[in-house]
Amino acid sequence: MDPRVVERLRCPVCGEPLGEVSAGAARALRCPRRHSFDIARQGYVNLLAGRAPHGGDSAEMIAARADFLAAGHYDLISAALAEAATRVTGQAATPHPGVPNDGVGAYPLVVDAGAGTGRHLAAVLAAVPAAVGLALDVSKPALRRAARAHPRITAAVADTWQRLPLADASTALLLNVFAPRNGAEFRRVLAPTGRLLVVTPVADHLTELVDALDLLRVDPAKADRIAAGLGGHFVEESQTEHRQELSLAGPEVATLVGMGPSAWHTDPAGLADRIAALGEPVRVTVAVRLGVYRPRP
Template identity: 75%
Template sequence: MDPRILDRLRCPVCGEPLAPATDTRALRCPRRHSFDIARQGYVNLLTGRAPHVGDTPDMVAARADFQAAGHYDVISSALAAAATDAVGRLAGAPLESTPAAAQQPGFGAYPLVVDAGAGTGRYLGAVLAALPDAVGLALDVSKPALRRAARAHPRAAAALADTWQRLPLADASTAVLLNVFAPRNGPEFHRVLHPAGTLLVVTPDTDHLAELVDTLDLLRVDPDKADRVAASLGGHFTPVSSAVHRAGLALTRPEVATVVGMGPSAWHTDAAALTTRLAALPEPVRVTVAVRLDVLRPR
Protein backbone atom coordinates (compact mmCIF):
# COMPACT_ATOMS: atom_id res chain seq x y z
CA MET A 1 0.00 0.00 0.00
CA ASP A 2 1.13 3.51 -0.80
CA PRO A 3 2.81 4.85 2.38
CA ARG A 4 1.11 8.21 1.85
CA ILE A 5 -2.23 6.46 2.37
CA LEU A 6 -0.97 4.11 5.07
CA ASP A 7 0.11 7.16 7.12
CA ARG A 8 -3.55 8.12 7.50
CA LEU A 9 -4.95 4.66 8.36
CA ARG A 10 -5.67 3.67 11.94
CA CYS A 11 -6.41 0.34 13.59
CA PRO A 12 -10.20 -0.05 13.80
CA VAL A 13 -9.84 -1.80 17.17
CA CYS A 14 -7.56 0.51 19.14
CA GLY A 15 -6.94 3.53 16.90
CA GLU A 16 -3.16 3.04 16.70
CA PRO A 17 -1.24 3.54 13.43
CA LEU A 18 -0.88 0.60 11.04
CA ALA A 19 2.22 -0.71 9.32
CA PRO A 20 3.01 -3.67 7.03
CA ALA A 21 3.58 -6.90 8.93
CA THR A 22 6.98 -8.45 8.36
CA ASP A 23 5.88 -12.09 8.52
CA THR A 24 2.64 -12.13 6.53
CA ARG A 25 0.58 -10.23 3.97
CA ALA A 26 -1.19 -7.97 6.43
CA LEU A 27 -1.22 -4.64 8.23
CA ARG A 28 -0.55 -4.62 11.96
CA CYS A 29 -0.71 -2.04 14.74
CA PRO A 30 1.68 -1.75 17.75
CA ARG A 31 -0.83 -3.72 19.84
CA ARG A 32 -0.59 -6.62 17.39
CA HIS A 33 -4.05 -6.32 15.89
CA SER A 34 -3.62 -7.73 12.40
CA PHE A 35 -5.61 -7.16 9.20
CA ASP A 36 -5.21 -9.29 6.09
CA ILE A 37 -4.56 -7.87 2.64
CA ALA A 38 -6.56 -9.83 0.06
CA ARG A 39 -4.81 -11.05 -3.06
CA GLN A 40 -7.10 -8.70 -5.03
CA GLY A 41 -5.40 -5.77 -3.30
CA TYR A 42 -7.78 -4.48 -0.64
CA VAL A 43 -7.18 -4.67 3.11
CA ASN A 44 -9.84 -6.07 5.43
CA LEU A 45 -10.32 -3.51 8.21
CA LEU A 46 -13.68 -4.87 9.29
CA THR A 47 -14.05 -5.79 12.96
CA GLY A 48 -16.66 -8.39 13.80
CA ARG A 49 -19.49 -9.31 11.47
CA ALA A 50 -20.91 -6.63 9.19
CA PRO A 51 -24.69 -6.18 9.44
CA HIS A 52 -24.90 -6.49 5.66
CA VAL A 53 -22.63 -7.63 2.82
CA GLY A 54 -23.26 -4.72 0.44
CA ASP A 55 -23.73 -5.05 -3.28
CA THR A 56 -23.71 -8.51 -4.82
CA PRO A 57 -21.31 -9.58 -7.60
CA ASP A 58 -24.10 -9.16 -10.17
CA MET A 59 -24.93 -5.65 -8.96
CA VAL A 60 -21.26 -4.65 -9.00
CA ALA A 61 -20.76 -6.05 -12.51
CA ALA A 62 -23.86 -4.20 -13.71
CA ARG A 63 -22.61 -0.94 -12.23
CA ALA A 64 -19.14 -1.38 -13.71
CA ASP A 65 -20.56 -1.99 -17.19
CA PHE A 66 -22.92 0.96 -17.01
CA GLN A 67 -20.27 3.34 -15.72
CA ALA A 68 -17.71 2.15 -18.26
CA ALA A 69 -20.12 3.12 -21.03
CA GLY A 70 -19.94 6.72 -19.75
CA HIS A 71 -23.59 7.00 -18.79
CA TYR A 72 -22.82 8.50 -15.38
CA ASP A 73 -19.89 10.65 -16.46
CA VAL A 74 -21.97 13.69 -15.53
CA ILE A 75 -21.50 12.61 -11.91
CA SER A 76 -17.77 12.01 -12.31
CA SER A 77 -17.27 15.43 -13.93
CA ALA A 78 -19.24 17.25 -11.24
CA LEU A 79 -17.30 15.55 -8.46
CA ALA A 80 -13.92 16.17 -10.11
CA ALA A 81 -14.69 19.88 -10.50
CA ALA A 82 -15.94 20.23 -6.92
CA ALA A 83 -12.99 18.30 -5.49
CA THR A 84 -10.53 20.44 -7.44
CA ASP A 85 -12.10 23.57 -5.96
CA ALA A 86 -12.03 22.01 -2.48
CA VAL A 87 -8.35 21.09 -2.63
CA GLY A 88 -7.48 24.51 -3.99
CA ARG A 89 -9.23 26.08 -1.01
CA LEU A 90 -7.49 23.72 1.40
CA ALA A 91 -4.08 24.66 0.00
CA GLY A 92 -4.55 28.14 1.40
CA ALA A 93 -5.88 27.05 4.79
CA PRO A 94 -3.64 26.82 7.89
CA LEU A 95 -2.90 23.18 8.65
CA GLU A 96 -2.61 24.03 12.33
CA SER A 97 -6.40 24.49 12.63
CA THR A 98 -6.42 21.69 15.23
CA PRO A 99 -3.69 19.63 16.88
CA ALA A 100 -4.89 16.55 14.99
CA ALA A 101 -4.68 18.38 11.68
CA ALA A 102 -1.21 19.70 12.42
CA GLN A 103 0.05 16.16 13.03
CA GLN A 104 -0.93 14.82 9.61
CA PRO A 105 2.28 14.00 7.69
CA GLY A 106 2.62 15.87 4.40
CA PHE A 107 -1.05 16.82 4.38
CA GLY A 108 -0.67 19.74 2.02
CA ALA A 109 1.70 17.85 -0.26
CA TYR A 110 -0.62 14.91 -0.90
CA PRO A 111 -4.24 15.50 0.14
CA LEU A 112 -6.24 12.37 0.84
CA VAL A 113 -9.56 11.80 -0.94
CA VAL A 114 -11.78 9.19 0.74
CA ASP A 115 -14.83 7.65 -0.93
CA ALA A 116 -17.17 6.27 1.74
CA GLY A 117 -19.31 3.64 0.04
CA ALA A 118 -17.08 3.68 -3.01
CA GLY A 119 -18.54 0.80 -4.97
CA THR A 120 -16.32 0.13 -7.97
CA GLY A 121 -14.16 3.20 -7.28
CA ARG A 122 -15.13 4.85 -10.56
CA TYR A 123 -15.83 8.25 -9.00
CA LEU A 124 -12.74 8.16 -6.80
CA GLY A 125 -10.65 7.40 -9.89
CA ALA A 126 -12.15 10.36 -11.74
CA VAL A 127 -11.38 12.70 -8.86
CA LEU A 128 -7.80 11.46 -8.54
CA ALA A 129 -7.30 11.92 -12.28
CA ALA A 130 -8.19 15.59 -11.77
CA LEU A 131 -5.90 15.95 -8.72
CA PRO A 132 -2.38 14.81 -9.69
CA ASP A 133 -0.97 15.34 -6.18
CA ALA A 134 -3.75 13.56 -4.29
CA VAL A 135 -4.04 9.98 -3.05
CA GLY A 136 -7.29 8.11 -2.49
CA LEU A 137 -8.93 5.49 -0.32
CA ALA A 138 -12.07 3.53 -1.25
CA LEU A 139 -14.15 2.23 1.66
CA ASP A 140 -16.95 -0.27 1.14
CA VAL A 141 -18.49 -3.32 2.80
CA SER A 142 -18.85 -5.21 -0.50
CA LYS A 143 -15.92 -7.46 -1.36
CA PRO A 144 -16.90 -7.73 -5.05
CA ALA A 145 -16.90 -3.92 -5.24
CA LEU A 146 -13.53 -3.59 -3.52
CA ARG A 147 -11.90 -6.01 -5.94
CA ARG A 148 -12.58 -3.41 -8.60
CA ALA A 149 -11.99 -0.35 -6.43
CA ALA A 150 -8.48 -1.57 -5.55
CA ARG A 151 -7.62 -1.13 -9.25
CA ALA A 152 -9.57 2.09 -9.82
CA HIS A 153 -6.49 4.31 -9.95
CA PRO A 154 -2.72 3.91 -9.40
CA ARG A 155 -2.87 6.36 -6.48
CA ALA A 156 -5.82 4.66 -4.79
CA ALA A 157 -6.10 1.94 -2.15
CA ALA A 158 -9.18 0.08 -0.94
CA ALA A 159 -10.35 -1.19 2.43
CA LEU A 160 -13.22 -3.34 3.62
CA ALA A 161 -14.99 -1.27 6.27
CA ASP A 162 -18.49 -0.66 7.54
CA THR A 163 -19.05 3.08 7.12
CA TRP A 164 -21.73 2.99 9.84
CA GLN A 165 -18.94 2.23 12.33
CA ARG A 166 -15.80 4.14 13.27
CA LEU A 167 -13.83 4.80 10.09
CA PRO A 168 -10.27 3.37 10.06
CA LEU A 169 -8.71 6.81 9.60
CA ALA A 170 -6.88 9.32 11.74
CA ASP A 171 -8.62 12.46 12.98
CA ALA A 172 -8.52 15.36 10.50
CA SER A 173 -6.70 13.17 7.96
CA THR A 174 -8.94 13.69 4.93
CA ALA A 175 -9.06 16.62 2.52
CA VAL A 176 -12.13 15.58 0.52
CA LEU A 177 -14.72 12.96 1.41
CA LEU A 178 -16.98 11.59 -1.32
CA ASN A 179 -20.37 10.06 -0.55
CA VAL A 180 -22.21 8.93 -3.69
CA PHE A 181 -25.55 7.12 -3.35
CA ALA A 182 -24.28 5.73 -0.03
CA PRO A 183 -25.09 5.90 3.70
CA ARG A 184 -23.91 8.99 5.58
CA ASN A 185 -22.20 8.78 8.96
CA GLY A 186 -22.14 12.43 9.98
CA PRO A 187 -20.11 12.15 13.21
CA GLU A 188 -17.40 10.02 11.60
CA PHE A 189 -17.25 12.11 8.44
CA HIS A 190 -16.71 15.14 10.66
CA ARG A 191 -14.00 13.43 12.71
CA VAL A 192 -11.85 12.33 9.78
CA LEU A 193 -12.20 15.51 7.71
CA HIS A 194 -9.65 18.27 8.06
CA PRO A 195 -11.29 21.40 9.56
CA ALA A 196 -10.87 23.06 6.15
CA GLY A 197 -11.86 19.91 4.28
CA THR A 198 -14.95 19.31 2.16
CA LEU A 199 -17.72 16.71 2.08
CA LEU A 200 -19.27 16.03 -1.34
CA VAL A 201 -22.62 14.21 -1.19
CA VAL A 202 -24.39 12.93 -4.31
CA THR A 203 -28.02 11.82 -4.07
CA PRO A 204 -30.69 11.14 -6.71
CA ASP A 205 -32.95 14.08 -7.49
CA THR A 206 -36.69 13.55 -7.72
CA ASP A 207 -36.69 12.98 -11.51
CA HIS A 208 -33.69 10.65 -11.58
CA LEU A 209 -34.54 7.77 -13.96
CA ALA A 210 -38.14 9.01 -13.78
CA GLU A 211 -39.05 7.54 -17.18
CA LEU A 212 -38.42 4.05 -15.82
CA VAL A 213 -40.13 4.25 -12.45
CA ASP A 214 -43.72 3.72 -13.53
CA THR A 215 -42.94 1.66 -16.62
CA LEU A 216 -40.81 -0.87 -14.74
CA ASP A 217 -42.33 -0.47 -11.27
CA LEU A 218 -39.08 0.71 -9.66
CA LEU A 219 -38.51 2.31 -6.28
CA ARG A 220 -39.27 6.02 -6.25
CA VAL A 221 -36.90 8.70 -4.99
CA ASP A 222 -38.09 9.95 -1.61
CA PRO A 223 -39.40 13.50 -2.21
CA ASP A 224 -37.99 14.45 1.20
CA LYS A 225 -34.54 13.09 0.34
CA ALA A 226 -32.80 16.48 0.44
CA ASP A 227 -34.30 17.28 3.85
CA ARG A 228 -33.23 13.91 5.23
CA VAL A 229 -29.67 14.40 3.98
CA ALA A 230 -29.53 17.83 5.59
CA ALA A 231 -30.91 16.45 8.85
CA SER A 232 -28.36 13.62 8.98
CA LEU A 233 -25.44 16.01 8.55
CA GLY A 234 -26.68 19.34 9.88
CA GLY A 235 -25.25 19.00 13.36
CA HIS A 236 -21.74 18.49 12.01
CA PHE A 237 -21.59 20.30 8.67
CA THR A 238 -22.49 23.65 7.12
CA PRO A 239 -23.96 23.61 3.59
CA VAL A 240 -21.90 25.58 1.09
CA SER A 241 -23.72 24.92 -2.17
CA SER A 242 -26.17 22.56 -3.82
CA ALA A 243 -26.69 21.95 -7.53
CA VAL A 244 -28.59 19.48 -9.66
CA HIS A 245 -26.72 17.92 -12.57
CA ARG A 246 -28.71 16.37 -15.41
CA ALA A 247 -28.01 14.39 -18.56
CA GLY A 248 -30.23 12.67 -21.09
CA LEU A 249 -29.45 9.09 -22.06
CA ALA A 250 -30.56 6.94 -24.97
CA LEU A 251 -30.30 3.36 -23.75
CA THR A 252 -30.78 -0.08 -25.19
CA ARG A 253 -33.04 -2.52 -23.37
CA PRO A 254 -30.01 -4.43 -21.99
CA GLU A 255 -28.60 -1.14 -20.68
CA VAL A 256 -31.91 -0.40 -18.97
CA ALA A 257 -31.74 -3.84 -17.36
CA THR A 258 -28.24 -2.97 -16.22
CA VAL A 259 -29.23 0.32 -14.59
CA VAL A 260 -32.03 -1.47 -12.73
CA GLY A 261 -29.68 -4.26 -11.66
CA MET A 262 -27.07 -1.91 -10.22
CA GLY A 263 -29.36 0.06 -7.92
CA PRO A 264 -31.64 -0.48 -4.92
CA SER A 265 -34.50 -1.68 -7.12
CA ALA A 266 -32.43 -4.81 -7.81
CA TRP A 267 -33.36 -6.02 -4.32
CA HIS A 268 -37.09 -5.52 -4.87
CA THR A 269 -37.83 -6.27 -8.54
CA ASP A 270 -39.25 -9.57 -9.79
CA ALA A 271 -36.92 -10.77 -12.56
CA ALA A 272 -39.63 -12.34 -14.73
CA ALA A 273 -41.87 -9.29 -14.53
CA LEU A 274 -38.95 -7.01 -15.33
CA THR A 275 -38.08 -9.05 -18.42
CA THR A 276 -41.65 -8.76 -19.68
CA ARG A 277 -41.75 -5.00 -19.13
CA LEU A 278 -38.37 -4.49 -20.73
CA ALA A 279 -39.45 -6.32 -23.89
CA ALA A 280 -42.28 -3.82 -24.35
CA LEU A 281 -40.01 -0.76 -24.30
CA PRO A 282 -39.27 0.97 -27.62
CA GLU A 283 -35.57 1.49 -28.35
CA PRO A 284 -33.75 3.67 -27.70
CA VAL A 285 -35.13 4.21 -24.22
CA ARG A 286 -34.92 7.86 -23.24
CA VAL A 287 -33.86 8.25 -19.61
CA THR A 288 -32.99 11.25 -17.45
CA VAL A 289 -30.03 11.25 -15.08
CA ALA A 290 -30.65 13.83 -12.35
CA VAL A 291 -28.47 13.99 -9.25
CA ARG A 292 -27.95 16.56 -6.54
CA LEU A 293 -24.41 17.44 -5.46
CA ASP A 294 -24.23 19.02 -2.02
CA VAL A 295 -20.99 20.66 -0.92
CA LEU A 296 -20.55 20.85 2.85
CA ARG A 297 -17.78 21.84 5.27
CA PRO A 298 -17.21 20.88 8.89
CA ARG A 299 -18.70 23.14 11.56
Protein backbone atom coordinates in the same frame (compact mmCIF):
# COMPACT_ATOMS: atom_id res chain seq x y z
CA MET B 1 -0.33 -0.62 -0.04
CA ASP B 2 0.40 3.08 -0.45
CA PRO B 3 2.26 4.18 2.70
CA ARG B 4 0.86 7.71 2.29
CA VAL B 5 -2.60 6.24 2.88
CA VAL B 6 -1.60 3.61 5.44
CA GLU B 7 -0.14 6.29 7.71
CA ARG B 8 -3.64 7.84 7.99
CA LEU B 9 -5.33 4.51 8.80
CA ARG B 10 -6.16 3.38 12.33
CA CYS B 11 -6.83 -0.04 13.82
CA PRO B 12 -10.61 -0.61 13.96
CA VAL B 13 -10.19 -2.53 17.24
CA CYS B 14 -8.01 -0.23 19.36
CA GLY B 15 -7.48 2.93 17.29
CA GLU B 16 -3.67 2.61 17.11
CA PRO B 17 -1.74 3.39 13.90
CA LEU B 18 -1.30 0.62 11.35
CA GLY B 19 1.75 -0.46 9.40
CA GLU B 20 2.26 -3.01 6.64
CA VAL B 21 4.07 -6.25 7.45
CA SER B 22 4.84 -9.22 5.24
CA ALA B 23 5.83 -12.85 5.63
CA GLY B 24 6.64 -14.45 2.32
CA ALA B 25 3.78 -13.77 -0.04
CA ALA B 26 1.38 -12.92 2.80
CA ARG B 27 0.87 -9.24 3.59
CA ALA B 28 -1.11 -7.57 6.35
CA LEU B 29 -1.66 -4.34 8.23
CA ARG B 30 -0.81 -4.57 11.92
CA CYS B 31 -0.99 -2.19 14.88
CA PRO B 32 1.39 -2.01 17.89
CA ARG B 33 -1.05 -4.16 19.89
CA ARG B 34 -0.69 -6.82 17.17
CA HIS B 35 -4.21 -6.67 15.80
CA SER B 36 -3.66 -7.87 12.25
CA PHE B 37 -5.68 -7.45 9.05
CA ASP B 38 -4.80 -9.49 5.98
CA ILE B 39 -4.34 -7.81 2.61
CA ALA B 40 -6.22 -9.87 0.03
CA ARG B 41 -4.41 -10.89 -3.14
CA GLN B 42 -6.90 -8.69 -5.05
CA GLY B 43 -5.34 -5.67 -3.30
CA TYR B 44 -7.83 -4.64 -0.61
CA VAL B 45 -7.66 -4.97 3.18
CA ASN B 46 -10.54 -5.90 5.49
CA LEU B 47 -10.73 -3.32 8.31
CA LEU B 48 -14.04 -4.35 9.80
CA ALA B 49 -14.17 -4.68 13.58
CA GLY B 50 -16.24 -7.84 13.83
CA ARG B 51 -18.76 -8.98 11.28
CA ALA B 52 -20.62 -6.53 9.06
CA PRO B 53 -24.40 -6.46 9.49
CA HIS B 54 -24.73 -6.97 5.73
CA GLY B 55 -22.50 -7.94 2.82
CA GLY B 56 -23.22 -4.91 0.66
CA ASP B 57 -23.84 -5.08 -3.06
CA SER B 58 -23.55 -8.53 -4.62
CA ALA B 59 -21.04 -9.56 -7.26
CA GLU B 60 -23.83 -9.44 -9.86
CA MET B 61 -24.80 -5.89 -8.87
CA ILE B 62 -21.19 -4.74 -8.96
CA ALA B 63 -20.63 -6.33 -12.39
CA ALA B 64 -23.73 -4.53 -13.70
CA ARG B 65 -22.51 -1.24 -12.24
CA ALA B 66 -19.07 -1.66 -13.73
CA ASP B 67 -20.56 -2.27 -17.18
CA PHE B 68 -22.96 0.68 -16.95
CA LEU B 69 -20.32 3.11 -15.69
CA ALA B 70 -17.75 1.92 -18.24
CA ALA B 71 -20.20 2.90 -20.97
CA GLY B 72 -19.96 6.49 -19.70
CA HIS B 73 -23.60 6.84 -18.68
CA TYR B 74 -22.80 8.43 -15.30
CA ASP B 75 -19.74 10.37 -16.41
CA LEU B 76 -21.57 13.63 -15.64
CA ILE B 77 -21.35 12.64 -11.95
CA SER B 78 -17.63 11.91 -12.16
CA ALA B 79 -17.06 15.19 -14.00
CA ALA B 80 -19.03 17.20 -11.44
CA LEU B 81 -17.07 15.64 -8.58
CA ALA B 82 -13.74 16.21 -10.32
CA GLU B 83 -14.55 19.87 -10.98
CA ALA B 84 -15.66 20.42 -7.38
CA ALA B 85 -12.61 18.59 -6.04
CA THR B 86 -10.25 20.73 -8.08
CA ARG B 87 -11.99 23.88 -6.90
CA VAL B 88 -12.20 23.09 -3.18
CA THR B 89 -8.77 21.52 -2.72
CA GLY B 90 -6.83 24.17 -4.62
CA GLN B 91 -3.89 21.77 -4.78
CA ALA B 92 -0.90 22.14 -7.06
CA ALA B 93 -0.41 19.53 -9.76
CA THR B 94 2.59 17.98 -8.01
CA PRO B 95 3.36 17.33 -4.32
CA HIS B 96 5.85 19.55 -2.52
CA PRO B 97 8.45 17.75 -0.39
CA GLY B 98 8.58 18.85 3.19
CA VAL B 99 4.93 19.83 3.52
CA PRO B 100 3.31 17.89 6.39
CA ASN B 101 0.97 15.07 5.44
CA ASP B 102 -1.95 16.47 7.45
CA GLY B 103 -4.74 15.56 5.04
CA VAL B 104 -4.37 18.77 3.03
CA GLY B 105 -0.59 18.96 2.76
CA ALA B 106 1.80 17.35 0.29
CA TYR B 107 -0.46 14.36 -0.36
CA PRO B 108 -4.09 15.26 0.37
CA LEU B 109 -6.20 12.22 1.14
CA VAL B 110 -9.47 11.75 -0.76
CA VAL B 111 -11.80 9.20 0.87
CA ASP B 112 -14.81 7.76 -0.95
CA ALA B 113 -17.26 6.40 1.64
CA GLY B 114 -19.32 3.84 -0.27
CA ALA B 115 -16.93 3.81 -3.22
CA GLY B 116 -18.38 0.92 -5.19
CA THR B 117 -16.15 0.20 -8.17
CA GLY B 118 -14.00 3.29 -7.52
CA ARG B 119 -14.79 4.99 -10.83
CA HIS B 120 -15.78 8.35 -9.31
CA LEU B 121 -12.79 8.34 -6.95
CA ALA B 122 -10.50 7.59 -9.88
CA ALA B 123 -11.88 10.61 -11.75
CA VAL B 124 -11.19 12.85 -8.77
CA LEU B 125 -7.63 11.55 -8.41
CA ALA B 126 -7.04 12.18 -12.10
CA ALA B 127 -8.15 15.79 -11.58
CA VAL B 128 -6.03 16.28 -8.42
CA PRO B 129 -2.67 14.64 -9.24
CA ALA B 130 -1.16 15.40 -5.83
CA ALA B 131 -3.83 13.43 -4.00
CA VAL B 132 -4.01 9.83 -2.84
CA GLY B 133 -7.29 7.96 -2.46
CA LEU B 134 -8.98 5.53 -0.09
CA ALA B 135 -12.00 3.54 -1.28
CA LEU B 136 -14.22 2.34 1.57
CA ASP B 137 -17.08 -0.09 1.01
CA VAL B 138 -18.62 -3.07 2.76
CA SER B 139 -18.83 -5.04 -0.52
CA LYS B 140 -15.78 -7.15 -1.27
CA PRO B 141 -16.74 -7.56 -4.96
CA ALA B 142 -16.79 -3.76 -5.21
CA LEU B 143 -13.38 -3.36 -3.60
CA ARG B 144 -11.77 -5.93 -5.89
CA ARG B 145 -12.56 -3.52 -8.70
CA ALA B 146 -11.85 -0.32 -6.76
CA ALA B 147 -8.34 -1.51 -5.88
CA ARG B 148 -7.57 -1.61 -9.63
CA ALA B 149 -9.46 1.54 -10.65
CA HIS B 150 -6.48 3.90 -10.23
CA PRO B 151 -2.85 3.43 -9.16
CA ARG B 152 -3.31 5.89 -6.27
CA ILE B 153 -6.32 4.10 -4.76
CA THR B 154 -6.04 2.01 -1.59
CA ALA B 155 -9.14 -0.09 -0.91
CA ALA B 156 -10.51 -1.25 2.45
CA VAL B 157 -13.60 -3.05 3.68
CA ALA B 158 -15.38 -0.80 6.18
CA ASP B 159 -18.95 -0.18 7.31
CA THR B 160 -19.65 3.56 7.12
CA TRP B 161 -22.19 3.24 9.96
CA GLN B 162 -19.37 2.22 12.28
CA ARG B 163 -16.29 4.19 13.32
CA LEU B 164 -14.19 4.76 10.21
CA PRO B 165 -10.65 3.27 10.30
CA LEU B 166 -9.04 6.70 9.93
CA ALA B 167 -7.18 9.14 12.13
CA ASP B 168 -8.90 12.32 13.27
CA ALA B 169 -8.65 15.21 10.78
CA SER B 170 -6.75 13.00 8.33
CA THR B 171 -8.84 13.62 5.22
CA ALA B 172 -8.83 16.55 2.81
CA LEU B 173 -11.86 15.54 0.77
CA LEU B 174 -14.62 13.03 1.45
CA LEU B 175 -16.89 11.75 -1.33
CA ASN B 176 -20.32 10.23 -0.73
CA VAL B 177 -22.19 9.14 -3.86
CA PHE B 178 -25.57 7.41 -3.49
CA ALA B 179 -24.32 5.97 -0.19
CA PRO B 180 -25.13 6.14 3.55
CA ARG B 181 -23.99 9.28 5.37
CA ASN B 182 -22.48 9.12 8.86
CA GLY B 183 -22.28 12.80 9.74
CA ALA B 184 -20.43 12.42 13.03
CA GLU B 185 -17.72 10.19 11.59
CA PHE B 186 -17.37 12.26 8.43
CA ARG B 187 -16.80 15.33 10.62
CA ARG B 188 -14.25 13.51 12.79
CA VAL B 189 -12.01 12.36 9.95
CA LEU B 190 -12.15 15.55 7.88
CA ALA B 191 -9.44 18.15 8.37
CA PRO B 192 -10.76 21.57 9.52
CA THR B 193 -10.22 22.89 5.98
CA GLY B 194 -11.58 19.71 4.36
CA ARG B 195 -14.77 19.36 2.38
CA LEU B 196 -17.52 16.77 2.01
CA LEU B 197 -19.06 16.22 -1.45
CA VAL B 198 -22.45 14.49 -1.37
CA VAL B 199 -24.25 13.25 -4.50
CA THR B 200 -27.90 12.25 -4.20
CA PRO B 201 -30.71 11.66 -6.72
CA VAL B 202 -33.38 14.34 -7.15
CA ALA B 203 -37.07 13.71 -7.70
CA ASP B 204 -37.00 13.02 -11.44
CA HIS B 205 -33.91 10.80 -11.46
CA LEU B 206 -34.72 7.82 -13.71
CA THR B 207 -38.34 8.97 -13.65
CA GLU B 208 -39.20 7.33 -16.99
CA LEU B 209 -38.41 3.91 -15.54
CA VAL B 210 -39.96 4.20 -12.09
CA ASP B 211 -43.57 3.61 -13.09
CA ALA B 212 -42.89 1.51 -16.18
CA LEU B 213 -40.68 -0.96 -14.31
CA ASP B 214 -42.05 -0.56 -10.79
CA LEU B 215 -38.72 0.68 -9.39
CA LEU B 216 -38.03 2.28 -6.02
CA ARG B 217 -38.86 5.98 -5.96
CA VAL B 218 -36.66 8.79 -4.67
CA ASP B 219 -37.80 9.63 -1.16
CA PRO B 220 -39.55 13.05 -1.40
CA ALA B 221 -38.15 13.91 2.03
CA LYS B 222 -34.58 13.00 1.06
CA ALA B 223 -33.27 16.57 1.12
CA ASP B 224 -34.72 17.09 4.60
CA ARG B 225 -33.17 13.85 5.83
CA ILE B 226 -29.76 14.86 4.49
CA ALA B 227 -30.02 18.25 6.17
CA ALA B 228 -31.02 16.61 9.45
CA GLY B 229 -28.23 14.04 9.31
CA LEU B 230 -25.44 16.45 8.40
CA GLY B 231 -26.64 19.74 9.86
CA GLY B 232 -25.18 19.22 13.30
CA HIS B 233 -21.75 18.52 11.86
CA PHE B 234 -21.51 20.45 8.58
CA VAL B 235 -22.48 23.71 6.91
CA GLU B 236 -23.61 23.52 3.29
CA GLU B 237 -21.56 25.86 1.11
CA SER B 238 -23.23 25.22 -2.22
CA GLN B 239 -25.45 22.88 -4.17
CA THR B 240 -25.80 22.28 -7.89
CA GLU B 241 -28.01 20.04 -10.02
CA HIS B 242 -26.63 17.99 -12.88
CA ARG B 243 -28.89 16.34 -15.42
CA GLN B 244 -28.66 14.54 -18.72
CA GLU B 245 -30.92 12.44 -20.93
CA LEU B 246 -29.63 9.00 -21.80
CA SER B 247 -30.65 6.93 -24.78
CA LEU B 248 -30.44 3.30 -23.74
CA ALA B 249 -30.91 -0.06 -25.37
CA GLY B 250 -32.96 -2.71 -23.58
CA PRO B 251 -29.96 -4.58 -22.17
CA GLU B 252 -28.55 -1.31 -20.82
CA VAL B 253 -31.83 -0.63 -19.01
CA ALA B 254 -31.60 -4.09 -17.43
CA THR B 255 -28.04 -3.33 -16.36
CA LEU B 256 -29.11 0.01 -14.86
CA VAL B 257 -31.83 -1.66 -12.80
CA GLY B 258 -29.52 -4.51 -11.81
CA MET B 259 -26.83 -2.25 -10.38
CA GLY B 260 -29.03 -0.34 -7.92
CA PRO B 261 -31.26 -0.95 -4.90
CA SER B 262 -34.21 -1.93 -7.09
CA ALA B 263 -32.26 -5.09 -7.95
CA TRP B 264 -33.24 -6.46 -4.53
CA HIS B 265 -36.95 -5.93 -5.23
CA THR B 266 -37.59 -6.92 -8.85
CA ASP B 267 -38.56 -10.23 -10.40
CA PRO B 268 -36.12 -10.93 -13.27
CA ALA B 269 -38.71 -12.53 -15.55
CA GLY B 270 -41.27 -9.79 -15.04
CA LEU B 271 -38.61 -7.12 -15.43
CA ALA B 272 -37.50 -8.53 -18.79
CA ASP B 273 -41.09 -8.41 -20.08
CA ARG B 274 -41.54 -4.82 -18.95
CA ILE B 275 -38.26 -3.70 -20.53
CA ALA B 276 -39.20 -5.37 -23.82
CA ALA B 277 -42.50 -3.47 -23.81
CA LEU B 278 -40.65 -0.13 -23.65
CA GLY B 279 -39.19 -0.47 -27.14
CA GLU B 280 -35.89 1.13 -28.12
CA PRO B 281 -34.24 3.48 -27.57
CA VAL B 282 -35.37 4.17 -24.02
CA ARG B 283 -35.03 7.80 -22.96
CA VAL B 284 -33.94 8.06 -19.33
CA THR B 285 -33.28 11.17 -17.24
CA VAL B 286 -30.23 11.25 -14.97
CA ALA B 287 -30.73 13.99 -12.38
CA VAL B 288 -28.58 14.42 -9.28
CA ARG B 289 -27.72 17.01 -6.68
CA LEU B 290 -24.13 17.74 -5.61
CA GLY B 291 -23.79 19.39 -2.21
CA VAL B 292 -20.51 20.83 -0.93
CA TYR B 293 -20.16 20.95 2.87
CA ARG B 294 -17.55 22.32 5.25
CA PRO B 295 -17.09 21.03 8.81
CA ARG B 296 -18.65 23.04 11.60
CA PRO B 297 -16.04 24.53 13.94
